[in-house]
Amino acid sequence: MPRIKDAKWMYTIFPKLVVAFLLLVTPLYGIGLIINKQGETSVRSEVSDSLQSRVKFYVNSLETEKAHMLGLLDQLAVDKNLSHLTFVGQFMKINEWSESVLALENKLQMIKASSIYIKSVEAHMLTQNRTISTEASITDNRLSDEYEAIAPNYSSPNRAFISWKDRLFLSLPFPTSAKKVPPSFAIQLELNLTTLRDALDHFTDYENSGAMFINLRQGWVVDNLGDEPQLPYVKDYLARQAADASEGTVSLRMDGKPFLVSYKYSEELDSYLVVYVPQEQLFGKIDNYKELLWLLSLLSIVIILIYSSWIYRMIHRPLNKLIRNFRKLEEGQWEHIRMPRSRDEFTDLMHHYNAMVDRLKVMFHEVVEQKTRAQASELKQLQSQINPHFLYNTYFILYRLAKAGQIDTLIRFCQYLGEYFQYITRSGADQVELESEIKHAQTYVEIQNIRFFNRIDVDFAPLPDSWRQVTVPRLIVQPVIENAYKHGLEKKRANCRIAIDFKQDGKRLFMTVEDNGESLRDEDLARLQRDLSDREHPPLELTGLLNIHRRLQIMFGDTAGIEVARGPMGGLQVKICMEAALANPHSNSNPHSNAMPHSNHDKEDEDVPAIDR
Template sequence: MHIWNRMTIFPKLVFTFLIVIIPLVTICLLINFRSERLVRQEITRSMQDKVSYYMHALEFDFGSLVKLQQQYVSDDDIMNLAYASIILSNEEYTQTIKNIQKKLLIMENMNAFVKDAFVNIPALDRKVSAYDYDPIAPGEAAAFNRIVDPSGSPFVFYEGSLWLIHPYPETPPVGKGFTLGLEISGPELKQSLAGFLLNGEGGAMLADDAFHWSETGGRIPVDTASIQDLIKQRVGEGKTSGYEVIPGKRTDYYAFYEKSAPLGLTLSIVVDERSFIGPIRQYTAWLWWIAIASVLIVLLFSHRLYRIIHTPLRRLVTAFRKVEIGDLSARLSDGSKDEFNYLFLQFNKMIGRLQELIDEVYVQKYQVKVAELKQLQSQINPHFLYNSFFILHRLAKLREHDKVIDFSKYLGDYFKYVTKNADFVRLEQEVSFCKSYVAIQSIRFETHIQVEIGEMPERLRELRVPKLFLQPLLENCYNHGLEDCVTGGMIRMRFADGGDCLVITVEDNGTEMTGEKLAAISAILAGPDRMSDSEGLRNVQQRLKLNYGENAGLTAKASELGGLLMTVTISAQKENDHAPTDYRGQ
């Protein structure tokens, strides 16, 4: 299940379709294999029955010849020629031979297997056939005159031919009177064997028990000697009929055999397995092709279905990713009327509604932050007010009229700037205000504290900055860093152009900065809600964060002068709309 959950849609589709297709194809293949086995059994049984039938047909044909020979043994003409030829006149002798030849011709024409019918008469040393009257060939008497075994084969194999012999008498001296003989036609036998074949394929073989003689019909597809050895071995084991499977390089071969005890012959038919299993094998091949085609169809169909599902999903995911990065302009359209078109329409409605909600929330947050800025700004203004009146009171009491005049002028410039109805001013205006503030403090501290304000980067003089964000830093130096300074106090303000940002540093040589003090100041800057005496720093930090985002603000560290070094970082982009970075672009 874990693997399934990790799969994408495409392999899930393929796997699902294969689960449906594979069992169907498997069932078809199993049915085909079972059918092949049944057909093989039926065909082998049928072939074995055919071999038995052919052998019985041969037994009938050759058996009728044997019976005819037995009838001719007692023929008067043959008896007279064999035993009474010496008392026959020439005319009777000739007539007897002609009568015998007519009978032999009848015997020859009765069966197509008979090539020649003859009678060997040893007393006359003559061989009478249907058309000839010749001397007995040397060796024939010895080959043909043998004791006949009623339970054995009636055939004699001589000079490569098959002979059906019946000597008279059958007991010694065998053939002393005469020998009736039939020569079996090899071509006719070969043609008959070829007619036994299934669809004319394979080969048939007729052989004696010892396989000294054999005749074949058709074409035996395997080595004849190996067939003979195998069948001879099976017959020797007492198996008079059956079949053997002979493995081949490309296919198997079936050798069906049947032994005839009366004839002493064995009929064998060897066929290629493809001749009767071929059609089923072809169906099996087609089934495999169908299985392969089914898999390909599953892949193509799954791919098509995957594209139908995946393409709209990919468009939808791409649109969601745009929304994720803040791009609410993503819209989806589809010309079809399917379910994905409904999803696209709902997505567009959702984005439209989301845009409306974001606009509402942004306006609300903007109004809240403006109110917070106004509140923070209003908190900064009173910090300096009560101190200024104490100084003015002291100067008037000491009757230092010139300083009162200067102080009141600086104080007027100060409050004119503070009460100015603007949230953002140019950088040079903010720095000019800081100089007025320093002038007021110089009257207060006289020569005890020196202040250095560096030059502003020329290109950033017109940069719009929050009003009253530098004065609290100077005020912090006076009130905390140099609070106990009697003489030699130093405050230094520097400006640096950071390219896309403005960096301002304010440092003093006041109280030595320890790790605990730096940690306390950093805690004030990090937690805007933390209550402390450094309200000015906290307010400035909040205002910078609200206007420029989290990348802007104050950082504190120890100064090389010995006191505290405050660093201000704000955006230097002139097109800055002074909206917080977190909401810019919504």
Template structure:
């Protein structure tokens, strides 16, 4: 048994993966041949689109048909026979009158026969005080009062279709302003729609479903699924206010309905068609069963696949990851051995050889590298100290020569403090406040030198900075650079600002001057020098930047940018390593 397991472990990973995939994906291949959810959704979408197009075609056809009837009705205003009967009845002979009435009736009959939606057409002529109708029955408006009632219903809320006493009409009153002036018009024509024909049209849809043709005053329905109509109309109130055409799925009780809605702005009426969603799904319900089986099978397959990957790949990979983390933590002594003959065994063994080689190199080079860095730090620090000495003695000489003893005493005191700080010990790090006091001594001396030319704004030292350890002699060169390069040529009203700030992970010390404006090219050149790791120049701002990078890596350094005062803003940043610090975010300038 142990020999068999060893042979399995020695098989390469690729054949293992192929065999595992073939074993666990065969059920998935079988189920995928039966059906998939995409086919179901496509068929459902095609059926739904077909029904929507049929409904839309019917509604457009109805709208065009009624528009044709209305245009034909409007042509009667210019009919010669109607104008003679309305205006010249008194001078017409009996023959002419009878002929004009027959011709009008034939024209009305022709219009009625042109459309299945027209039930009857009646024409009340005021001069005749009688109605000409295509029907011999008594349903047509026979008197002026009935015709005027239909006309008044049209003016109130029935344009273009008028609802009157449970019937639908197209009304034409001429002249149409006579009704508003309470005068009898010359004639009133009413075309009555056939409610039966409209209902049959709603029943003629190829899909079995409920349909209503309606507006705010009337409703024509085919009376299919009437028990659901009220609930469906209540659930589409908001969509009908936003769109004149839409298809929407609505849930009523435990059943889903597909609703198709379209509104005609010309007819001021809407068509609503609805049917149970199960009708269009039909045999597609079986797809749901197969889909659930596919989901369950896929879940089982994923579990088996995951377990197979765990056995074949994850366990050795997990051991290798733990070893990587151990090396990252600095533990190079622990050894991970493997007897596997596959690719993982090769990787683990070669990794251990690399770790051993790395440990040997570290042992040989670590001390040498640390000493080299310390030596470079010392060398960089020593280059800072002589720079200020020359100008200081010159200032002191001038004061003594002119007899300004008190000022000379102040200069000598600050000069003593300044050089005492530089030479008192060889510590590489000092408290932040000591560095700031050193900068103040330097500024006091320079204030005497530039007393009438430069105004210095030195912010008080923040308490949150107290106790922070930083490299020695990194702040004063920033101020010195501002005096020597930014403000040296300023004859009056020069400004120098020294500020402190913090954010969540850094401390900032900034020096800002009002010296001559820097061009974009010069600023880009200065910033580029800071980014050069092998820059030969090791004085001034580059000196400070390299020291901070050696000390803190990417967490510390120096930034340069244009100052709001017109000159240069130089800012040192060092990491904030205090625990539970509570400082306000820096106000970036």
């Protein structure tokens, strides 16, 4: 995607090109999606209809099988051998009885062999208390255990399947009676559930599919898998839909996966045949086609983006080149545009741009020269504000020493005083070496020790050797120490201390001046921090710490200056930051500085709160 530095691409012509192409191809893809959707609907309908047809066919087949089984039972009920054995078996000769038993067994075997769904056939002769079975021939003076399955139903036979111990039976009592009177005999037919399950297992060829017979009234289920996790979902759905529809095909989410479920209720079987197939097995290819269509759509979008980008670059590359050079011009890079080989409207624009750059260079140098002169004038004015800063107290100290007759101290004080005024009033360069500035601050400390009778301890850490010859503005250390005397310790009578420390960090030097005064209030500290950081409303007059902060920024740039905070000793901590790489001993100003910090007015020897730090 084309990029323009510092410009949002959405506001360029590129998105318009993309939208135009999308508007062209979207209707075509919309038609394709509609055709795909209609095809998918048609396929889904055909698959559902096919599955429902198979369910109906199999249900009809099972109904036919059941009707065939019931017909065989009806024929067996009128068999003469069964009647003779039931009613006159005890009076028959042994050879006649044996022949009748063999003939009845053959008949039962023929019935069993007539259908793969018949597992066994039994004839219970209640009058003789015997059972003839295809599995165990004839019992001796007892009915078989399977008679228990049909015994409760002989009084009201409904010719429905009977579930007993996970087995299914069909029965026919003879004769039937409305009264609860046992019949003379009952014919019992057991279904082969293994064969039925095999048939259900071959009903669908899809993975994770299945089929089942469900009888909601009796609660029995015949399925091809056993303990199927889908069974509760299917039974719940059939229980809700039993009164509404006897057949249909629905989509159900079972065990977290979508299935296509086809079912049909058979009144003859009194049960539902249910077939379920995972939709991913049925419609997997359709989903693949859909994914391919979306992939094609995505590929088309990529092609549109690439083609739009190519057109964008072909048409707007010269414009982007102009914009980039304008950005560089804003950053102060005065570079000409390299002229292209082509000759068009953009070539003319680039010629005019190069001419404009040449004119701006001339104007810029004129403005920088004027600004440099103005900053030099400002620096001299700021320093002149500090020159008489210490003058007011000296005469009182001289008077006090002379009156007390302390001649040696008076001589030493005059020496220090001379050095002090010589340093601040000389008309040399406005910048000095940092080593000279520190010596001047130490001279000032000696003067203050005489004034305060050495009750204030001042600790000077050694100045790093690499910073001794670095040029700095004059009078940036002594006024900070003076501020500590005046506002931090002047009213404190004991345990007074000032610490001056230096810490070098690469090309930067941090000098801290900290006192243990007790008069610093949080609101005064907050106001001073706010004044030092405020660049929007510079004061008309700069004095004190703000004066130093301003001069450091003029010389070293905006990264230099003063930071104030409450120090570990409890008083004010002033941190002076300078950067040697930016120091320029041959210049009085730095064109990168444009901040104007606030300040308050310093007042000497007045018992006022520290509001002018």
